[in-house]
Amino acid sequence: MNVVVCVKQIPDPAAPAALDPGTHNLVRSGKLILDDSDAYGVEMALQLADAAGGGEVTLVSMAPNGETSGLRTALAMGAAKAILVSDDSLAGSDALSTAKVLAAAIRRAEPDLVIAATESTDGYTGTTPVQVAELLGLPSVTFAKKVEVDGQTVKVERQTEAGYDEVTSPLPAVVTVTAGVVEPRYPSFKGIMAAKSKPVDTLTAADLGLDGSQVGAGGARQQIISVVEAEARSAGEVVVDEGDAHERVIQFLEQLKIL
Numbered sequence: 001m002n003v004v005v006c007v008k009q010i011p012d013p014a015a016p017a018a019l020d021p022g023t024h025n026l027v028r029s030g031k032l033i034l035d036d037s038d039a040y041g042v043e044m045a046l047q048l049a050d051a052a053g054g055g056e057v058t059l060v061s062m063a064p065n066g067e068t069s070g071l072r073t074a075l076a077m078g079a080a081k082a083i084l085v086s087d088d089s090l091a092g093s094d095a096l097s098t099a100k101v102l103a104a105a106i107r108r109a110e111p112d113l114v115i116a117a118t119e120s121t122d123g124y125t126g127t128t129p130v131q132v133a134e135l136l137g138l139p140s141v142t143f144a145k146k147v148e149v150d151g152q153t154v155k156v157e158r159q160t161e162a163g164y165d166e167v168t169s170p171l172p173a174v175v176t177v178t179a180g181v182v183e184p185r186y187p188s189f190k191g192i193m194a195a196k197s198k199p200v201d202t203l204t205a206a207d208l209g210l211d212g213s214q215v216g217a218g219g220a221r222q223q224i225i226s227v228v229e230a231e232a233r234s235a236g237e238v239v240v241d242e243g244d245a246h247e248r249v250i251q252f253l254e255q256l257k258i259l
């Protein structure tokens, strides 16, 4: 079974983030790492390919500056190869443009199953994978906490607020996984060495038949008008218990209309 995993490469969340003062976009000029959210998808895909007794895992990523650092981490985990779409004309792409690029790259890989995370760590619109599914004309199942493939069908336990729904879908399909669906493995030293020589097919938007009216700033339907600091949290009120603390707590909850 051939599985494609969408892998977003993001600035290290541990490093201070910077916004471009002109476009308000996150500056992505430095080294990018594998988004933690996508490590779950990579692990899930490796386990499903294993369980199916064959096939391979292909990574698909769109990132600036030919960046492959995050892809190499996922290749070191065990993915076989990657498709990277990287091109200056993609700068300023919004989520829909990103989905168009990913869909065009995924179409080339002809997968049985496409896996993505429910949302990325840096942009977290949570919209890209379902847009990819729509563009590819595939069914999508979101918020998967368990995924099994049975012949030409994928069975998913879909997380809900009350518990989970059991959903089945014909393959090929797009499935988004939640953090915790599986425990991502750490790349071994052997895996890290092997990843250095695994193929990464680097494409431009034009290679995928996409032009500046569909992707990049020219194709974006969203514009970031301004960015403001989040309001600082006000200090909480300390209630010293003089026998009436429970009443004060009840009053407070009533004010919030919780009681």
Ligand SMILES: Cc1cc2nc3c(=O)[nH]c(=O)nc-3n(C[C@H](O)[C@H](O)[C@H](O)COP(=O)(O)OP(=O)(O)OC[C@H]3O[C@@H](n4cnc5c(N)ncnc54)[C@H](O)[C@@H]3O)c2cc1C
Pocket (backbone or CB within 6 Å): 006, 007, 008, 009, 025, 028, 035, 037, 038, 060, 061, 062, 063, 064, 090, 091, 092, 093, 094, 095, 096, 098, 099, 102, 115, 116, 117, 118, 119, 120, 121, 122, 123, 124, 125, 126, 127, 128, 129, 220, 222, 223, 224
């Ligand atoms: C007006 C505007 C301009 C922007 N300009 C830029 C820009 O110049 N450069 C830039 O990097 N970003 C830019 N962004 C942000 C970028 O569009 C989003 O980060 C991107 O579309 C993905 O959305 P998300 O992070 O919300 O992903 P989500 O929808 O939250 O992601 C869910 C999952 O989809 C998959 N996925 C998402 N993005 C990718 C990807 N790139 N490659 C592989 N898999 C992916 C991953 O599995 C991810 O976990 C811009 C956004 C806007 C609104």
